[in-house]
Amino acid sequence: MHTNSDSPRLSALPLLALLAVALLWAPRSWALSVFACEPEYAALVSELAPEASVYSATTALQDPHQIQARPSLIAKVRRADLLVCAGAELEVGWLPMLQMKANNPKARDGQPGMFYAAEQVETLDQLTQVDRTMGDVHADGNPHLQFSPSRMLAIAEALTERLAQVDPQNAEAYRTNLADFRARWQAAIPRWEAQAAPLKGKKVIAYHTSFRYLFDWLGMEQVGDLEPKPGLPPTTGHLATLLKRADEGDLMAVIHTGYQDSRGAQWLADRAALPRVRLPFGPGEEGIADLFALYDRVIAQLVTVAEAQ
Numbered sequence: 074m075h076t077n078s079d080s081p082r083l084s085a086l087p088l089l090a091l092l093a094v095a096l097l098w099a100p101r102s103w104a105l106s107v108f109a110c111e112p113e114y115a116a117l118v119s120e121l122a123p124e125a126s127v128y129s130a131t132t133a134l135q136d137p138h139q140i141q142a143r144p145s146l147i148a149k150v151r152r153a154d155l156l157v158c159a160g161a162e163l164e165v166g167w168l169p170m171l172q173m174k175a176n177n178p179k180a181r182d183g184q185p186g187m188f189y190a191a192e193q194v195e196t197l198d199q200l201t202q203v204d205r206t207m208g209d210v211h212a213d214g215n216p217h218l219q220f221s222p223s224r225m226l227a228i229a230e231a232l233t234e235r236l237a238q239v240d241p242q243n244a245e246a247y248r249t250n251l252a253d254f255r256a257r258w259q260a261a262i263p264r265w266e267a268q269a270a271p272l273k274g275k276k277v278i279a280y281h282t283s284f285r286y287l288f289d290w291l292g293m294e295q296v297g298d299l300e301p302k303p304g305l306p307p308t309t310g311h312l313a314t315l316l317k318r319a320d321e322g323d324l325m326a327v328i329h330t331g332y333q334d335s336r337g338a339q340w341l342a343d344r345a346a347l348p349r350v351r352l353p354f355g356p357g358e359e360g361i362a363d364l365f366a367l368y369d370r371v372i373a374q375l376v377t378v379a380e381a382q
Contacts, residue, residue: 110158112355113219133355142170150175160189161216193231220287280329307337319345330354
């Protein structure tokens with residue numbers, strides 16, 4: 074006896090074909106792929122484009138000047154729709170190699186997919202002439218912009234428009250997210266400034282000019298650098314000179330980041346009877362989730378030191 078056991082399978086084929094065609098032509102939602110050179114910009118992108126796939130090439134415990142152009146980073150750049158980096162030659166030792174090896178047309182300088190934060194604002198400490206005797210200096214100014222709240226807001230605004238350019242389908246969502254970030258950021262600034270009032274006029278010795286924008290914002294003064302020249306580690310002779318400066322008795326602390334060698338800072342702090350303060354340098358360090366938490370932690374640490382004196 075003949076049965077029609079195959080008929081359900083046969084009748085389902087046209088439905089499956091129609092479904093495949095529908096899926097093929099349906100609008101696809103895809104996550105924008107963003108490669109951030111530093112964690113502060115990964116955090117900023119996440120504020121503006123929370124649905125994006127964001128990868129940070131470095132952590133707050135890595136020196137952003139000195140990163141190896143690893144194959145894994147090349148692969149990330151190759152797949153990225155947008156690169157967001159500090160610029161001002163901070164990444165000059167490794168980013169050009171990534172761009173060349175990845176061969177991603179979007180990631181080339183001058184293209185919409187390549188965004189440099191330092192190009193969006195006026196940087197501090199720009200130099201008209203640079204030579205090798207000056208050490209590892211940046212002619213385009215200090216690139217460590219993450220501790221300038223006004224500049225970070227300007228960068229966020231420029232980055233929003235760049236996101237809208239590379240992903241116009243979600244342009245309005247990016248602008249809505251910017252409005253939310255701007256409101257929270259502008260509300261936080263006066264709170265931070267009031268909290269940091271005891272820091273105004275305080276003098277410190279620090280490692281490199283990593284916190285140049287923080288000190289400029291809060292009215293602090295870095296009177297000495299643990300580096301004899303930018304990029305060079307502390308020497309015995311240079312530390313002795315800093316110790317003489319500390320003998321004037323007007324310093325609050327010796328400050329460094331988590332990725333900088335603490336031995337010189339500790340030597341000076343011990344002999345000058347000063348606190349050695351390791352400040353977090355970016356989101357992701359010590360459970361710091363975002364830029365807001367970064368500012369909260371840094372200011373709280375500094376105020377605690379100031380009030381203890």
